[in-house]
Amino acid sequence: MSISNEFKERYSNGIFNLSIPVLALDLVIFTIYQNEFCVLLVERTREPEAGKLMLPGGIMKSGHSLEANFDDILKRRTNIDANEAGVYKEQLYSFGEPGRDPRGHIVTVTYYAFVAKDRLLKTADLAKVRIIPVSKLPEFELAFDHARIIAYAKERMGYKLEYTDVAKNILSERFSLSELQHVYETVLSRPFDKRNFRKKILSLGIIRETGVTDKSGSKRPAMLYEFSNRKRELRIVEIA
Amino acid sequence: MSISNEFKERYSNGIFNLSIPVLALDLVIFTIYQNEFCVLLVERTREPEAGKLMLPGGIMKSGHSLEANFDDILKRRTNIDANEAGVYKEQLYSFGEPGRDPRGHIVTVTYYAFVAKDRLLKTADLAKVRIIPVSKLPEFELAFDHARIIAYAKERMGYKLEYTDVAKNILSERFSLSELQHVYETVLSRPFDKRNFRKKILSLGIIRETGVTDKSGSKRPAMLYEFSNRKRELRIVEIA
DNA sequence: CCAAAAGTGTTGACTTTACACCCATGC
DNA sequence: GCATGGGTGTAAAGTCAACACTTTTGG
Numbered sequence: 001m002s003i004s005n006e007f008k009e010r011y012s013n014g015i016f017n018l019s020i021p022v023l024a025l026d027l028v029i030f031t032i033y034q035n036e037f038c039v040l041l042v043e044r045t046r047e048p049e050a051g052k053l054m055l056p057g058g059i060m061k062s063g064h065s066l067e068a069n070f071d072d073i074l075k076r077r078t079n080i081d082a083n084e085a086g087v088y089k090e091q092l093y094s095f096g097e098p099g100r101d102p103r104g105h106i107v108t109v110t111y112y113a114f115v116a117k118d119r120l121l122k123t124a125d126l127a128k129v130r131i132i133p134v135s136k137l138p139e140f141e142l143a144f145d146h147a148r149i150i151a152y153a154k155e156r157m158g159y160k161l162e163y164t165d166v167a168k169n170i171l172s173e174r175f176s177l178s179e180l181q182h183v184y185e186t187v188l189s190r191p192f193d194k195r196n197f198r199k200k201i202l203s204l205g206i207i208r209e210t211g212v213t214d215k216s217g218s219k220r221p222a223m224l225y226e227f228s229n230r231k232r233e234l235r236i237v238e239i240a
Numbered sequence: 241m242s243i244s245n246e247f248k249e250r251y252s253n254g255i256f257n258l259s260i261p262v263l264a265l266d267l268v269i270f271t272i273y274q275n276e277f278c279v280l281l282v283e284r285t286r287e288p289e290a291g292k293l294m295l296p297g298g299i300m301k302s303g304h305s306l307e308a309n310f311d312d313i314l315k316r317r318t319n320i321d322a323n324e325a326g327v328y329k330e331q332l333y334s335f336g337e338p339g340r341d342p343r344g345h346i347v348t349v350t351y352y353a354f355v356a357k358d359r360l361l362k363t364a365d366l367a368k369v370r371i372i373p374v375s376k377l378p379e380f381e382l383a384f385d386h387a388r389i390i391a392y393a394k395e396r397m398g399y400k401l402e403y404t405d406v407a408k409n410i411l412s413e414r415f416s417l418s419e420l421q422h423v424y425e426t427v428l429s430r431p432f433d434k435r436n437f438r439k440k441i442l443s444l445g446i447i448r449e450t451g452v453t454d455k456s457g458s459k460r461p462a463m464l465y466e467f468s469n470r471k472r473e474l475r476i477v478e479i480a
Numbered sequence: 481c482c483a484a485a486a487g488t489g490t491t492g493a494c495t496t497t498a499c500a501c502c503c504a505t506g507c
Numbered sequence: 508g509c510a511t512g513g514g515t516g517t518a519a520a521g522t523c524a525a526c527a528c529t530t531t532t533g534g
Contacts, residue, residue, distance in 0.1 A: 021302050023263050023347055062261050062345045066336040094334045094349045096306035105302045107263055107349070109334045178486075195488070196524065219485045220531035418513075435515070436497065459512045460504035 021096065021105040025069045026057035026146070028092065028112040028153035029078070030187075031120050032170055036133035037186045039150055040120070041142075042077065043130065048102050049143035053130060055150070057108065066091065070111050078115075079123035086116040088169035090160070092153050100145045112153040116170050135189070158188050165206045168227040174210055176222035177201065261336065261345040265309045266297035266386070268332065268352040268393035269318070270427075271360050272410055276373035277426045279390055280360070282317065283370065284383050288342050293370060294383035295390070297348065306331065310351050318355075319363035326356040328409035330400070332393050340385045352393040356410050375429070398428050405446045408467040414450055416462035417441065 029040040041053040056077040060069050070089060071082040082089060089111055096107035120131070132140060134154055137147065160166050167183045181197050201207060208228050213221035269280040281293040296317040300309050310329060311322040322329060329351055336347035360371070372380065374394055377387065400406050407423045421437050441447060448468050453461035 019302050021263050021300055023261050060261055060336075060347065062259050063338050065338060066334065066347070069336075091333060093331060094306065096300075096309075096349070098303050098305060107300065107306070109336070109347070109349075176486085193525070194486090195526085198487080199489095200523090215532090217485080218533045219483085220487080220533095222486060416513085433498075434513090435499085438514085439516095440496090455505090457512080458506045459510085460506095460514080462513060 021107045023060040024057055024106050024108040025060050025066065025073060026055040026108045026110045026149065027070060027073055027077075028055060028110060028150055029074070029115055030112065030134075030153070030157055031115045031117045031131065032183060032186055033117050033120075033131050033133075035182075035186065036135065037154075037189070038131045038133050039137070039153075040078065040115075040124075041130045041132055041140075042128065044143050052141045052143040053132070053146075054143035055110075055146045056129070060109070066109055066111075070113075074113070077124075077129060078120060079125070080115065080119055082113075084119070086119045086169055087113055088115075088166050089113040090156075092149070092156060095145060095149065097145070110149055110153070112157060114157065114166055114169050116172075118172075161187050165227055174212065174224040174226050176214055176224060178222060180207075180225070261347045263300040264297055264346050264348040265300050265306065265313060266295040266348045266350045266389065267310060267313055267317075268295060268350060268390055269314070269355055270352065270374075270393070270397055271355045271357045271371065272423060272426055273357050273360075273371050273373075275422070275426065276375065277394075277429070278371045278373050279377070279393075280318065280355075280364075281370045281372055281380075281382075282368065289383040292381045292383040293372070293386075295350075295386045296369070300349070306349055306351075310353075314353070317364075317369060318360060319365070320355065320359055322353075324359070326359045326409055327353055328355075328406050329353040330396075332389070332396060335385060335389065337385070350389055350393070352397060354397065354406055354409050356412075358412070401427050405467055414452065414454075414464040414466050416454055416464055418462060420447075420465070 027040075031038050031040065040056065042056050044050050044052050044054050056073055058069070058073050058076075060066070061072070064072070067089075074080050074082050074087075080087060090113075092110040092112045094107060094109045096105075098105045100106065100108075134150070137150065142150070157166075161184060167180060170183055171179060177198055178194075180201065181192055181194065184197070185191055206228055207225040210224045210226050212224050214224055215221045267280075271278050271280065280296065282296050284290050284292050284294050296313055298309070298313050298316075300306070301312070304312070307329075314320050314322050314327075320327060330353075332350040332352045334347060334349045336345075338345045340346065340348075374390070377390065382390070397406075401424060407420060410423055411419060417438055418434075420441065421432055421434065424437070425431055446468055447465045450464045450466050452464050454464055455461045
C-alpha cells in the first residue's frame with residue numbers, strides 16, 4: 001500500500017498513527033460583524049468532538065506552500081479569494097502537543113486573518129459557517145485546543161492593530177475617522193478618546209483626507225479618509 | 241511496506257516524496273562569544289549542499305511535542321539540557337515553501353534560543369559545531385533557506401531583548417550593569433548611553449543590587465546585580 | 481429647534497534623550 | 508600617579524492622557 005493510500009484510508013477512518021506527525025493548517029478568521037469582533041467557526045459533523053465548533057482547517061497538501069494551503073481552505077469554507085483586497089493574513093503559531101488531537105499526532109500551523117465583513121457576507125454560505133463574537137466564545141464548546149488558539153490569535157490581532165495599518169483590510173477604501181476608531185475599540189475592547197485618537201492616527205501619516213464627505217447619514221457629514229500606500233509595517237510578517 | 245519503513249528508506253536516500261509534507265525542526269541558537277553576537281551552525285557532510293553551513297535540526301518525531309523535539313536536537317548537537325537555567329527558547333516561524341529543500345516538501349518549524357556562552361563552551365563539542373558572528377554570516381555559504389531564517393530570528397531576538405528580561409539567560413546569575421549593557425549593545429548593534437541605560441533598567445525593577453561587588457578586575461569594582469524573579473514578559477510566548 | 485454625530489486645543493504628567501565629570505582600584 | 512572602567516544628575520524635547528464645547532446636518 002502506498003503511503004498516499006494508507007494515509008487516505010487512515011484519515012477517512014479518523015485514525016492517524018504514522019511514525020511521523022501529520023501536518024495540518026487551521027485558520028482563525030476574524031471580522032467585525034454587527035459591531036462585534038467575531039471569529040468564523042464551523043460545526044463538526046463527525047467524531048471525534050462532533051457537534052462542537054472548530055476552526056476551519058485541513059490536512060496540509062504536499063507541493064503547496066503554507067500560504068497556498070491557507071488560500072485553499074479559505075476558499076473552500078468561505079468562497080473568498082485570499083489575494084483580493086480586504087484579507088489580511090499572518091502566520092500565528094504552530095501547535096504540536098501529541099495529545100491535542102485524539103486521532104493521532106497532528107501538528108497544526110495556524111494562521112489568523114482579518115476579513116472585511118462585506119466580503120464575507122457576499123460570498124460565504126452562512127448556513128455552513130458560524131460567525132461568533134469573540135466575547136461570547138465561553139458560551140460555546142470548542143473542539144480540540146481551538147479555544148486556546150483563538151485566544152492567542154486575538155491577542156496577536158490586538159498588537160497588530162496597535163502598530164500597523166491592518167485596520168484597512170476591514171474598512172471600505174474610504175472611511176471616516178469614527179469608523180476607524182470603532183474598529184480599534186471593538187478589537188481591543190477598550191474606549192479611546194476621540195481627540196487623542198484623531199491626533200495620533202493623523203500624526204502617524206498612514207491615512208490622508210480624500211476631500212470627500214459622507215453625505216449618506218442624517219447627521220453632520222464626516223470627512224472620508226483613505227490609507228496612504230506607504231507601508232508602515234514594523235516587522236517582517238511574511239517570509240515563507 | 242509500512243509508512244515508517246518507507247519513510248526511513250526514503251530519508252536515508254535523501255528523497256522525500258510522500259503525498260504529505262514532512263515535518264522538520266530547525267534551531268537558531270544564539271550566544272555571545274568573544275564580544276560578538278553569534279549563531280551556532282553545523283557543517284553539512286552529505287548532499288545536497290554538502291560543505292555548506294546549516295542550522296542544527298532534524299525530522300520531527302511523532303509522539304513528542306515541538307518543544308521536546310527542540311530539546312532533543314539541542315542535546316544531540318550541543319549536549320545542553322534545555323531545561324536548565326541559561327537557555328531561553330521560543331518558537332520563531334514555520335517555513336513551508338515546496339522548493340525550500342531539494343529532497344522534497346519539508347515544512348520546518350523553527351525555534352530560536354539564547355544560550356549562555358559558558359554553558360555552550362562547557363558541554364558542546366566545538367569540533368562539531370561552528371560559532372559564527374552574525375555580522376560575518378555574509379562570508380559563509382548557508383544551506384537551503386537558512387540565511388533567511390537566521391535573519392528573521394535575529395530581528396525577533398532584538399525585539400525580545402528590548403521589552404523583556406531575556407538577557408538574563410546569557411549572563412551569570414550576578415552581573416554588573418556594564419555587562420548587561422554590553423549584551424544589549426552586541427545584540428542590537430547600537431550603542432547606549434551609560435547613564436540613561438542604567439536609569440532605565442533600574443526603573444523597570446527587573447534587577448536588584450546584590451550588595452556584592454566584583455573585585456576580580458583590576459579597576460574599580462563593579463556592583464553586581466541579579467534579576468528579580470518576577471516576570472516582565474509582555475506577550476504570551478509559549479503555549480503549546 | 482432639537483437630536484446626533486463630527487470636529488477641535490490646551491495643560492500637566494511622564495518619558496526620553498543628550499551630555500561631562502569625579503571615583504575607586506591595580507599597577 | 509596614571510590608566511581604566513565604575514558611577515552619578517539635570518535640563519530640554521517629546522509623548523501621552525485627561526478633559527468640554529461648538530459645528531453641521533436631517534427631520
